[in-house]
Amino acid sequence: MRQYSADLTPPWKKPRPVPEVPADPGLVVEEPGTGFCGAVIRCEAGTVTLEDRFGKHRVFPLEPRGFLLEGKVVTLVRPSGAAPARPSRTASGSVAVPGARARVARAGRIYVEGRHDAELVEKVWGDDLRIEGVVVEYLEGVDDLPSIVAEFAPGPDARLGVLVDHLVPGTKEWRIAESVTSEHALVVGHPYIDIWEAVKPSALGIEAWPRIPHGQDWKTGVCRALGWPSENTGAVWQAILKRVGSYKDLEPELLGRVEELIDFVTTPA
Secondary structure, X not given: OOOOOOOOOXXXXXXXXXXXXXXXXXXXXXXOXXXXXXXXXXXXXXXXXXXXXXXXXXXXXXXXXXXXXXXXXXXXXXXXOOOOOOOOEOOOOOEOOOOXXXXXXXXXXXXXXXXXXXXXXXXXXXXXXXXXXXXXXXXXXXXXXXXXXXXXXXXXXXXXXXXEOOOOOXXXXXXXXXXXXXXXXEEEEOOOOOHHHHEOHHHHOOOOOOOOOOOOOHHHHHHHHHOXXXXXXXXXXXXXXXXXXXXXXXXXXXXXXXXXXXXXXXXXX
């Protein structure tokens, strides 16, 4: 007599096998049911704990075909003989992803006013931005911001975030930012006259940033007040930038605004 399998499901209806991937600390996956994306920080019997870039934790069951890895369905399994370890952090404080490849660039962008501002954003948030597929572009000034936004034509799948210097009520920058009305564009800013001021004085070994009289070039005045060479502010900035090791060296007013822009650009409308 012929031997028949107890499983009578036609082959074309059976789910295709998917890879089994060890839930090693630092592995970034997405739980498709909730859309929660985070790095593995703990894997116990039957469950895995993920942490997103904001530090939020979620616990999920280790179910077959339960996660997405780089957009593909996988089954997470408990690492063999690996003791749980907390992954390291990026300069922004997010969970580091060793060996992660940059994501294909999104249509959305973040524009940053000022070359020094863009360099600081890259140094602290560069790893996060590459994983998220967000490109940061240098914006020379905000005078033409409304026309720049119109030319970009932001939409639900191509959101635009803009970081502006010295964005306080009543200023020229404030009025220009207020004129940008697209729901798919977000203009935020920090209160500092220059991005230098967003670096904590303690990171530079000074007590405080000096107050510079109105009408005087701020960078030149700061250099003279602190005894720094004022003839090459670009070189001074590079020296400042080297002293920035992580988000801990930056003021909260800047941290919050950059995180807000990243969240806006990467969250579907």
